[in-house]
Amino acid sequence: MSGDRMFDDPMPDDPMEVPRATNGxxxxxxxxGGWVPMREHSENEAVDFAIVGTGAGGGTLACKLAxxxxxxxxxxxxxxxxxxxxxxxxxxxxRKLFWTEDRLCDGDDPLKLGDNNSGRSVGGSTVHYAMVSLxxxxxWFQSRSKLGYxxxxxxxxxxxxxxxxxxxxxxxxxxxxxxPWGPKRPRYPRRPHELNAAALVLAxxxxxxxxxxxxxxxxxxxxxHGKAPPCVYRGFCTxxxxxxxxxxxxxxxxxxxxxxxxxxxxxxxxGRIETDRAGLVTGVHYHRDGQWRFQRARNVVxxxxxxxxxxxxxxxxxDRFPDGLANxxxxxxxxxxxxxxxxxxxSMAEEVRSYKAPPxxxxxxHWNYADDGKDFFGGYCYxxxxxxxxxxxxxxxxxxxxxGEALMRQMERYNHQVGLKMVGECLPQERNRVTLxxxxxxxxxxxxxxxxxxxxxxxxxxxxxLGFMGQALEAxxxxxxxxxxxxxxxxxxxxxxxxxxxxxxVDADCRSWDIPNLWICDGSVFPTVGGVNPSLxxxxxACRTADRIQALAGRGAL
Amino acid sequence: MPDETMPDNTSGRYPGYDVLAxxxxxSWNDKTRxxxxxxxxxxxxxxxxxxxxxWRTLKAVCDRIVPQPPKRAAPIPVAALLDRRLQEDRRDGHxxxxxxxxxxxxRRGLAALDAxxxxxxxxxFHDLGPDQQDALLRAMQEGRLDDPAWEGMPxxxxxxxxxxxxxxxxxxxxxxxxxxxxxxxxxxxRGYVRMGFDRRDPWEASEAxxxxxxxxxxxxxxxx
Ligand SMILES: Cc1cc2nc3c(=O)[nH]c(=O)nc-3n(C[C@H](O)[C@H](O)[C@H](O)COP(=O)(O)OP(=O)(O)OC[C@H]3O[C@@H](n4cnc5c(N)ncnc54)[C@H](O)[C@@H]3O)c2cc1C
Ligand code: SF4
Numbered sequence: 001m002s003g004d005r006m007f008d009d010p011m012p013d014d015p016m017e018v019p020r021a022t023n024g025x026x027x028x029x030x031x032x033g034g035w036v037p038m039r040e041h042s043e044n045e046a047v048d049f050a051i052v053g054t055g056a057g058g059g060t061l062a063c064k065l066a067x068x069x070x071x072x073x074x075x076x077x078x079x080x081x082x083x084x085x086x087x088x089x090x091x092x093x094x095r096k097l098f099w100t101e102d103r104l105c106d107g108d109d110p111l112k113l114g115d116n117n118s119g120r121s122v123g124g125s126t127v128h129y130a131m132v133s134l135x136x137x138x139x140w141f142q143s144r145s146k147l148g149y150x151x152x153x154x155x156x157x158x159x160x161x162x163x164x165x166x167x168x169x170x171x172x173x174x175x176x177x178x179x180p181w182g183p184k185r186p187r188y189p190r191r192p193h194e195l196n197a198a199a200l201v202l203a204x205x206x207x208x209x210x211x212x213x214x215x216x217x218x219x220x221x222x223x224x225h226g227k228a229p230p231c232v233y234r235g236f237c238t239x240x241x242x243x244x245x246x247x248x249x250x251x252x253x254x255x256x257x258x259x260x261x262x263x264x265x266x267x268x269x270x271g272r273i274e275t276d277r278a279g280l281v282t283g284v285h286y287h288r289d290g291q292w293r294f295q296r297a298r299n300v301v302x303x304x305x306x307x308x309x310x311x312x313x314x315x316x317x318x319d320r321f322p323d324g325l326a327n328x329x330x331x332x333x334x335x336x337x338x339x340x341x342x343x344x345x346x347s348m349a350e351e352v353r354s355y356k357a358p359p360x361x362x363x364x365x366h367w368n369y370a371d372d373g374k375d376f377f378g379g380y381c382y383x384x385x386x387x388x389x390x391x392x393x394x395x396x397x398x399x400x401x402x403x404g405e406a407l408m409r410q411m412e413r414y415n416h417q418v419g420l421k422m423v424g425e426c427l428p429q430e431r432n433r434v435t436l437x438x439x440x441x442x443x444x445x446x447x448x449x450x451x452x453x454x455x456x457x458x459x460x461x462x463x464x465x466l467g468f469m470g471q472a473l474e475a476x477x478x479x480x481x482x483x484x485x486x487x488x489x490x491x492x493x494x495x496x497x498x499x500x501x502x503x504x505x506v507d508a509d510c511r512s513w514d515i516p517n518l519w520i521c522d523g524s525v526f527p528t529v530g531g532v533n534p535s536l537x538x539x540x541x542a543c544r545t546a547d548r549i550q551a552l553a554g555r556g557a558l
Numbered sequence: 559m560p561d562e563t564m565p566d567n568t569s570g571r572y573p574g575y576d577v578l579a580x581x582x583x584x585s586w587n588d589k590t591r592x593x594x595x596x597x598x599x600x601x602x603x604x605x606x607x608x609x610x611x612x613w614r615t616l617k618a619v620c621d622r623i624v625p626q627p628p629k630r631a632a633p634i635p636v637a638a639l640l641d642r643r644l645q646e647d648r649r650d651g652h653x654x655x656x657x658x659x660x661x662x663x664x665r666r667g668l669a670a671l672d673a674x675x676x677x678x679x680x681x682x683f684h685d686l687g688p689d690q691q692d693a694l695l696r697a698m699q700e701g702r703l704d705d706p707a708w709e710g711m712p713x714x715x716x717x718x719x720x721x722x723x724x725x726x727x728x729x730x731x732x733x734x735x736x737x738x739x740x741x742x743x744x745x746x747x748r749g750y751v752r753m754g755f756d757r758r759d760p761w762e763a764s765e766a767x768x769x770x771x772x773x774x775x776x777x778x779x780x781x782x
Contacts, residue, residue: 085589089585089590092597093589100648100650102649106654110655111652112719200754234749235742242746243746351758353757356742356750394727398722404622404692408624412570414740415740
């Protein structure tokens, strides 16, 4: 585009108040004040796909469907950021990336989403994710038949392997030359990053205990790519990347989606999916610019994160679907899974300064692939850490009950602290679920109630991981160890895929069993979560779904 | 060593380090400058959410949770930072069902704390000595406070989910707190280069090693 300077707008605007993607243009995420052209669609003519949510699931799918020639409008409740001008290096300010409206938490172990809260931005949670990009262990796609727990996915791992590769190429993952675990995989597109001291501690500990470790495959550039520069190791990744080195949905799939003719509507909160008398969806009601509007669509895809997705389906109940859409199984909202995010922390004599560089530059998946001696089902990996001051103070105070002088003394050791943190597989349980609360949000829509309790298996895994990480940290030379026992991350489940309409919400193609033109494409469809961070798998599923939709359309089966 | 006219970060682990010295350099972008300038401009006495009674209680609580060096020329306005957060209704995105929304939880929690004090000591919280204040805060932390003024809100939960994390968030959002712990602070676009153990970029805080405090002092004064 040579002429797009013409569109540039010198006026500062507030992307949290006024939608940016309007009048035939959307923000150019690579230039301050820049714009790119955007095709617009009429509300009165049905588009092929209305997609709710532009995160890992929805944003990826919007791109792939638009590139396949479908007409697409993707809605996001959040703002359309230009990282270079909108992102400060500041934990507090950058909470503007989060979904801050209350969700009510209960159960035996009420969730504290804390700084692992999901996003409300064009690009979804990937705008502030930590970029760790891991594949599932192949057996996890059939954990029920092969490993004896959880539920089987209706998808073969070999098919997923191809889609993983597509996502890794798109995100230009930097990773090790050869990966120590699982079946052979192609080389990562870019060389690994230099390890920071926090990552070196993980490596030392793993070597001392005789297990493999690796530089983390990670979605931040180790050399320039297109309009994005390499990572400068500023360490604010989970507050949003102000340089664009981070490869998020915002600066990878979405620019492609726009170029292929997709429309993105920012600050557009979908409140309800409309259904007709035939029991098909006809479009979405959404709130934008101070009023409720309606977009007609031949298909609707829900991709709002594992909390907001079931919330929208439940909020769209009608006389015909009194329990919410796609819910004949009664499973919409249930089988919510978090991942265990416990950690062991300690102190090094050397300066570590773990605020430098992406937080998790080294990891071990040893306990995802080794099964001997486990007294629990499932697996976990663990990674090096780099908490910024607010997160660190809250962790220290929350785990150890410290305040006053005792806390201030410990905080002074900030630059020497070091930690190992797990991402662990929780089992699906029907009692863990998202339902609707009595409280409503600013649009008058009931908010989500999130009920969570660990099961015994979760607790056994936690104990195993804490014990092992403690040994590893000690072997690496850390002293004054202590455990952070109550953190969780990464919500998934709540609209699981499967091969039986009685026990799942969508089929392998993310199509709802009950309503053939209603689809769900985000972390909600996971039957199990595995012991790795989910975003690569969510994007791989979205790529697969796009291919399947194309195939179905090709034979007139949409 | 430095005298009285020096800034208030002359001693401690990172003597002479001032993260604000980097404000006009390549570690800060315009957005960061705007955000931090706004934060530093907050009037320490500005309170619109808390009434005067709650305000006095809150300030006394903050002094116990995050005590500041008595000689600090410009103490971090922790209570005002919290009031500002509530004014802007910046929520967490998750809330234990046993707690009311953030502003209401704070209002109720501080009122309950005062009620507990009056019952036990016949005086408001801010009038107590530090030991008595700490004893009450510890009782709250352990869930031993149950005056009707709590209106069913568990005191232990209020302490763990509101009081402690919210105060820490306010305190550690301030550059003076970053100086104290040697945090590099804002870092865009420049970022960092030296990554390994005991490696420091010239624009990072230098830690005082015993006997070598003046080396750290010199290095910290050169941070830009
Ligand atoms: C701090 C943090 C660090 C993480 N680090 C990693 C990591 O290192 N590696 C990894 O693999 N994963 C990581 N994750 C997890 C990963 O980001 C998420 O699992 C993933 O983005 C979820 O994808 P999704 O499509 O389900 O939802 P999201 O990406 O969250 O997207 C959902 C979008 O839908 C929008 N939305 C919801 N409801 C509506 C509605 N009704 N109307 C309009 N819009 C709506 C939201 O605004 C949001 O933008 C991290 C997450 C967090 C929070
Ligand atoms: S460390 Fe790299 S990826 Fe993270 S915020 Fe900085 S430049 Fe972006």
